[in-house]
Amino acid sequence: xxxxxxxxxxxxxxxxxxxxxxxxxxxxxxxxxxxxxxxxxxxxxxxxxxxxxxxxxxxxxxxxxxxxxxxxxxxxxxxxxxxxxxxxxxxxxxxxxxxxxxxxxxxxxxxxxxxxxxxxxxxxxxxxxxxxxxxxxxxxxxxxxxxxxxxxxxxxxxxxxxxxxxxxxxxxxxxxxxxxxxxxxxxxxxxxxxxxxxxxxxxxxxxxxxxxxxxxxxxxxxxxxxxxxxxxxxxxxxxxxxxxxxxxxxxxxxxxxxxxxxxxxxxxxxxxxxxxxxxxxxxxxxxxxxxxxxxxxxxxxxxxxxxxxxxxxxxxxxxxxxxxxxxxxxxxxxxxxxxxxxxxxxxxxxxxxxxxxxxxxxxxxxxxxxxxxxxxxxxxxxxxxxxxxxxxxxxxxxxxxxxxxxxxxxxxxxxxxxxxxxxxxxxxxxxxxxxx
Amino acid sequence: xxxxxxxxxxxxxxxxxxxxxxxxxxxxxxxxxxxxxxxxxxxxxxxxxxxxxxxxxxxxxxxxxxxxxxxxxxxxxxxxxxxxxxxxxxxxxxxxxxxxxxxxxxxxxxxxxxxxxxxxxxxxxxxxxxxxxxxxxxxxxxxxxxxxxxxxxxxxxxxxxxxxxxxxxxxxxxxxxxxxxxxxxxxxxxxxxxxxxxxxxxxxxxxxxxxxxxxxxxxxxxxxxxxxxxxxxxxxxxx
Numbered sequence: 001x002x003x004x005x006x007x008x009x010x011x012x013x014x015x016x017x018x019x020x021x022x023x024x025x026x027x028x029x030x031x032x033x034x035x036x037x038x039x040x041x042x043x044x045x046x047x048x049x050x051x052x053x054x055x056x057x058x059x060x061x062x063x064x065x066x067x068x069x070x071x072x073x074x075x076x077x078x079x080x081x082x083x084x085x086x087x088x089x090x091x092x093x094x095x096x097x098x099x100x101x102x103x104x105x106x107x108x109x110x111x112x113x114x115x116x117x118x119x120x121x122x123x124x125x126x127x128x129x130x131x132x133x134x135x136x137x138x139x140x141x142x143x144x145x146x147x148x149x150x151x152x153x154x155x156x157x158x159x160x161x162x163x164x165x166x167x168x169x170x171x172x173x174x175x176x177x178x179x180x181x182x183x184x185x186x187x188x189x190x191x192x193x194x195x196x197x198x199x200x201x202x203x204x205x206x207x208x209x210x211x212x213x214x215x216x217x218x219x220x221x222x223x224x225x226x227x228x229x230x231x232x233x234x235x236x237x238x239x240x241x242x243x244x245x246x247x248x249x250x251x252x253x254x255x256x257x258x259x260x261x262x263x264x265x266x267x268x269x270x271x272x273x274x275x276x277x278x279x280x281x282x283x284x285x286x287x288x289x290x291x292x293x294x295x296x297x298x299x300x301x302x303x304x305x306x307x308x309x310x311x312x313x314x315x316x317x318x319x320x321x322x323x324x325x326x327x328x329x330x331x332x333x334x335x336x337x338x339x340x341x342x343x344x345x346x347x348x349x350x351x352x353x354x355x356x357x358x359x360x361x362x363x364x365x366x367x368x369x370x371x372x373x374x375x376x377x378x379x380x381x382x383x384x385x386x387x388x389x390x391x392x393x394x395x396x397x398x399x400x401x402x403x404x405x406x407x408x409x410x411x412x413x414x415x416x417x418x419x420x421x422x423x424x425x426x427x428x429x430x431x432x433x434x435x436x
Numbered sequence: 437x438x439x440x441x442x443x444x445x446x447x448x449x450x451x452x453x454x455x456x457x458x459x460x461x462x463x464x465x466x467x468x469x470x471x472x473x474x475x476x477x478x479x480x481x482x483x484x485x486x487x488x489x490x491x492x493x494x495x496x497x498x499x500x501x502x503x504x505x506x507x508x509x510x511x512x513x514x515x516x517x518x519x520x521x522x523x524x525x526x527x528x529x530x531x532x533x534x535x536x537x538x539x540x541x542x543x544x545x546x547x548x549x550x551x552x553x554x555x556x557x558x559x560x561x562x563x564x565x566x567x568x569x570x571x572x573x574x575x576x577x578x579x580x581x582x583x584x585x586x587x588x589x590x591x592x593x594x595x596x597x598x599x600x601x602x603x604x605x606x607x608x609x610x611x612x613x614x615x616x617x618x619x620x621x622x623x624x625x626x627x628x629x630x631x632x633x634x635x636x637x638x639x640x641x642x643x644x645x646x647x648x649x650x651x652x653x654x655x656x657x658x659x660x661x662x663x664x665x666x667x668x669x670x671x672x673x674x675x
Contacts (some may be wrong), residue, residue: 135451138451138452138581139562139579139581140562142560142562142581143451143494143581144494145494145495145496146494146495146560198453198455199447199450199455200447203447203448204447204448204497204500209496209500354564354669355564355579356564356577356662356665356666356669357564357579357621358626358658358662359452359453359579359620359621359622359626360452360453361453362452362453362455362456362621362622362625363452363453379661379665380658380661380662382654382655382657382658382661383658383662385654385658386625386652386654386655386658389654390456390459390463
């Protein structure tokens with residue numbers, strides 16, 4: 001009876017929510033207040049794949065869902081990104097029978113790092129994918145080690161872990177467990193002998209606090225590492241990117257599966273690899289999976305192309321308070337040929353909470369940006385300008401324009417890359433013609 | 437005149453862009469006619485420094501750091517007598533009597549000051565803060581991100597703190613050349629008046645007369661926006 005009522009209430013509230021254009025968490029929140037144990041009463045399919053980590057969750061989930069679908073599975077996933085317990089509850093109750101049986105062969109769930117421990121006390125995933133643990137929303141998340149401890153409580157019940165073996169912190173979850181598969185990137189054209197960026201979070205071993213040594217770095221402190229003191233890092237990488245060509249836009253996995261890239265960035269490579277590993281571990285055929293992921297264009301709105309007057313451009317959603325996200329956008333933009341303007345907008349630091357904290361700007365490697373013209377806009381444009389004053393980028397390259405509408409007009413010629421967050425993207429995109 | 441600045445433990449204790457405090461002071465002194473040598477090192481060099489900076493770290497790293505600090509206790513003590521030691525985030529907590537962490541246990545601090553720190557790892561203190569910088573009374577902006585509420589020290593660096601969700605009246609300490617605050621990140625950049633005050637204190641110690649004065653109008657404008665936004669927000673919270 002509890003299940004029956006939960007399903008009815010959830011669907012009714014979801015219907016109302018759609019009419020009122022409200023988010024998808026509210027129905028789940030109300031149902032969980034009424035029936036706190038409802039999630040533990042559902043009947044799940046064999047495949048319940050959770051995906052968590054600081055960056056790349058939404059993209060990985062979307063690609064994994066598509067790859068599983070290509071392998072003949074009926075899949076449900078939280079495509080709206082409602083990744084806390086309430087949002088997940090809404091998704092599940094809207095996709096089950098009145099008796100609580102999930103109507104899918106596979107459930108793919110993006111899970112907030114801090115909420116995984118709350119969501120997965122009700123049911124256990126068959127697979128748990130952890131993409132990475134980076135500095136992210138420090139105003140909410142503290143620091144990566146803090147999140148490591150919280151997420152650790154959420155993944156412990158998963159039957160199999162699929163971990164980024166190049167991330168010293170994430171791979172530490174595999175310590176003492178046998179049911180673990182690691183994915184990583186081999187030495188390729190993007191490898192570096194030094195840790196690029198403004199900080200090195202791979203300095204100390206998260207297991208024994210010895211000094212880590214690296215064969216190479218792929219992206220910030222993510223790379224092939226080893227702890228000489230305790231041996232952390234000495235596991236086998238089951239899913240490895242063996243070749244990356246960002247100019248020709250393809251990668252090769254395990255020496256023989258070629259996957260073309262719609263968005264040529266290291267960041268995207270790790271997301272694709274995580275989705276590939278999870279799909280194959282879930283029984284997907286490697287060829288079918290590689291084909292499904294090949295040239296995958298994300299539908300989650302993280303990359304938007306547009307026309308603005310005589311100009312064209314691309315908006316790269318880059319999370320404020322997340323230096324890795326910004327660094328990847330800066331790296332991507334700098335690699336693009338031709339004359340370009342780059343517009344940074346920091347107006348509302350978060351869409352979920354208020355903060356005036358801008359220290360995170362100092363973790364971003366703005367000095368690596370290569371662009372003919374840089375425009376800084378939004379309420380916090382002076383903080384951005386101050387940050388740029390600590391780089392070698394010439395002053396004459398930089399324009400400060402607090403008013404976003406005026407910044408839109410300043411970018412109506414040539415090609416512009418806009419780097420900003422969910423909280424600010426609509427302020428620009430509402431003034432230009434977005435490509436369908 | 438040569439100014440030697442050390443950013444100590446830049447890898448272990450630099451979570452929130454704290455590294456930029458040393459950069460800001462170096463830039464200011466350079467502009468005003470001093471010759472700056474800025475060193476970033478995980479080990480404490482034997483040489484004498486005019487200013488030493490230490491930033492925030494994870495709770496584990498800050499405990500490991502205690503060993504390194506203890507090894508150099510005398511040099512650090514001498515630093516507060518003859519120069520400046522500027523500690524942000526949770527690093528200043530190490531200079532009290534003890535640090536009790538609900539997960540890692542209790543460790544002896546360096547004992548420079550009498551305060552005791554208790555970290556409750558089930559709660560994270562995360563808040564924007566408005567406060568008055570004690571030496572000048574100027575309104576300042578900061579951010580606290582840690583596991584302990586600051587204890588009263590008698591000579592706080594920041595007074596009249598206003599924040600959301602936590603009861604913090606004063607924060608940090610200024611004692612001789614020691615400047616400690618729970619505010620994390622580039623405190624000296626976000627608050628140009630604090631940078632000015634610290635630089636002038638250093639000039640006083642060194643007997644240096646600047647050739648010209650550095651004025652950071654961009655950052656002053658940035659601070660003005662931040663203060664105004666925080667004032668609005670914190671008023672709303674009070675209602």
